Amino acid sequence: MIFVSIFKKSKAKVSKKEINYKNHIWFLNENDK
């Protein structure tokens, strides 16, 4: 899985659909921006 950091401040990690944020994996759509 490729993670790209979009918000350095919040340390969120983004993959195509799943985002690890505050010890939770958010299930988002690809076009969720």
Next chain:
Amino acid sequence: MIYKSIDNIKNLNFPVLIIGSGPAGISVALKLEQRKIKCLIVEAGDEEYNEESQSFYKSKIIGDKITDLQYSRIRQFGGTSNQWGGWSKPMEDYNLSSWGIEDNQLNEYKKQTCKILGIKNQFRKSNLNKYFNQIEFQYSDVNFKDKYKEHINKSKYIDLVLNTQIVNFDGEENKTKYASCIFNKKNYQITSDYFVLATGGVENSRILLWTKEVTNLIDKNLPIGENWMTHPWFIAGHGILKKKKLAEYLDNEFIDIDGPLHISSSKNFKEENLLSGALYMSAQENEKLYKELIKDILCIAPSLGKKLARSFLKKDLKCGNIFFHSEELSSSNNKITLDKITKDQNKVPITNLFYKKSDFTLRKAKMMLENFANTCRKLDLGRIAIKKEIHDLKSYDSLGVYHHLGGTRLGNNKINSVVDINLKVHNNKNLFVTGSSVFPTSGYTNPTFTIIQLSLRLGDYISKKII
């Protein structure tokens, strides 16, 4: 009539003797009363809760840490209905199908169960997709002591004695003749034609194990205490759901749009994955958590976050923690035994409960949560976040273990069950067990509704034998 002392009962012989005054025991008694059959209910606890009585429930837990058995059940008139949450719903047919009891046999008692629990006989279901249904629970506020105290006091058919601990059964030629009990440190014997053990998902095993040890009444090979189960119950994550969109998707069959949300796995999910489970979101809207979650979304997907914030202002969001309630497969490693050293104040060995959380349950919980989260995002019904420790299959933090299931399972085969489908102990003519200890599988549903259905059915079965 309710007796505080067994010494006040003139004749210790009753057509039916019921041990335990919780939902199971009282339901059997109510059915017998309806058929004009006399019974005595024997309750180990008092009318009111007290720590001294409760301390008889001291136990040891070996394995994973779970709720102390001294406090996850109540030794008092009314049993654990003195502290239960009241969530009520019949078990899914697909979960009952392996029990060997035909569906209509329990359905026959649905209406009366609702009456006992003081709830509406309404359990709607909306199909979400192949794997999920929205389901409806009813919430009972019945405390069996409060509801039935006066009823029992006036009943011609039901007697109840408090503060009396049944220790074991005895008899000969596979027939139970009497129950040995202790009141105020003195020993008594109560004789009867039919004996019903209804002391909950731990004590039922304990009393039968002790009977097996000190008498020859019970088949020594019966797997008493084995295959104990609970319902893993934990916060699995959090999420934001769009109420109107979900209602539209369900063709406006959405059940109580502002109430609690229950989503269960379907028969298809169970068949493909062996386990069932249910998600729950509270009706109580915690504004702080709402704001926090929307803030989280604003951080990770700002455009989506802004849209959701607008929906929040229109009160169109259901937002909060997602609780998970899972079925658990039975395992021979999870079991109740008697401690070899420590005994209670009446010299009965205390219970040892061996319990380990299951990796399989965690895997299936993750699968169900992911499936639901994917459904929500694909259909744009909302967005779900799963706790990382569950996503990574590390563990889950139990919110408490209060459902005690199995240990005296029902079934046709005495190698892996203790009672038959009529709840009679295998190879015994007149000793029955009722309650969640007879569940051969746990399903995901809270057990009390099914316990009452089984107990009413047992009352009818015994009545037919007597009349």
